[in-house]
Amino acid sequence: MATVRLLVGTRKGAFILTADGTRRQWRVDGPHFGGWEIYHVAGSPADPDRLYASQSSGWFGQQMQRSDDGGRSWQPVDNAFTFRAPAGTHLMYDGSAKDFEFTRVWHLSPTPADPDVVYAGTQDAALFRSSDGGHSWHELDALRRHASAAQWAPGAGGLCLHTLVQDPGQPGRLFAAISAAGAFRSDDGGASWEAVNRGLVSNFLPDPQAEIGHCVHSIAMHPARPQVLFMQKHWDVMRSDDGGGHWQEISGDLPSDFGFPIAVHAHEPDTVYVVPIKSDGEHYPPESCLRVYRSRSGGGHWEPLGRGLPQQDCYVNVLRNAFAVDSLEPCGVYFGTTGGQVYASADGGDSWMAAVRDLPPVLAVEAQVLP
Secondary structure (H helix, E strand, O other), X not given: OOEEEEEEEEOOEEEEEEEEOOOOOOEEEEEEOOOOEEEEEEEEOOEEEEEEEEEEEOOOEEEEEEEOOOOOOOEEEOOOOOOEOOOXXXXXXXXXXXXXXXXXXXXXXXXXXXXXXXXXXXXOOEEEEEOOOOOOXXXXXXXXXXXXXXXXXXXXXXOEEEEEEEOOOOOXXXXXXXXXXXXXXXXXXXXXXXXXXXXXXXXXXXXXXXXXXXXXXXXXXXXXXXXXXXXXXXXOEEEEOOOOOOOEEOOOOOOOOEEEEEEEOOOOOOOEEEEXXXXXXXXXXXXXXXXXXXXXOOOOOOEEEOOOOOOOOOOOOOOOEOEEEOOXXXXXXXXXXXXXXXXXXXXXXXXXXXXXXXXXXXXXXXXEEEO
């Protein structure tokens, strides 16, 4: 029987949860790097033993960690993110000069074919690549030098590249989401980038339909249909059917179209999940009822999924990287909360259980299926 492993990053360490294919009982291992903020833990699709972790501290800075044995042991790898770019390479909206400073890795994305090749999205917004398992890194600086960079401005979480999506059928195609700049696509492995924000509308911008300045919260793709993208942004749930060329709103009958994560069912490309919260100022569920919303039609019509979740007096949030699905049948769905719970569903979201409670606030959840 297969084993499911959840890689959980929190404000005070990393935790590894494991269960058999029934996904009823979970064993908790951790904390790893106790006391450190772990913004992301990612496993290699090419090697189940290879894990990468982004370890951060206000006192000690950013450190990358790697495991070659599924998280039983870890080794620090080269820290390439504590330098500044030349002055004046970025301008804020008010026109004042600001250096880029790479202080935190928000997102790690190993490639499907090679466990030694991994991308890292950072704050300030930049993209790095390692081809030797994290021992050395180089910046793909065409993104930071994009013609629109003078218009980028930090969101509430900073100026961060927080999501990177790789097209498994076209290895050179990458999608990056930057808060608060928008979505960008590369078709040549990061050598050049195109802004892909047509159709996005953000009423807080001087020009709501501007090409740049949208606060994209998360992007998701089904690997069997990579031209179709789903987006949760700062207000609005969106869909693109042409690789980001144009977006249309699919918020439909959601109780709120504000939230952070978005995910796609492992076997059903039109089944999409979001976790709405009340507003950009009130980061907790509408009516204080924690519910995941599922659309089986690619958006527009949404159904609430709350069986097993707290339905009163719940004031947690679910952050952008804290939602994941596994590849088993039926599909497993998982999310972590700022209250320290990790919830698991073994039936595509129809019912939920707490895999673990009382962790530190959860920043990221990744799911792996092991043979």
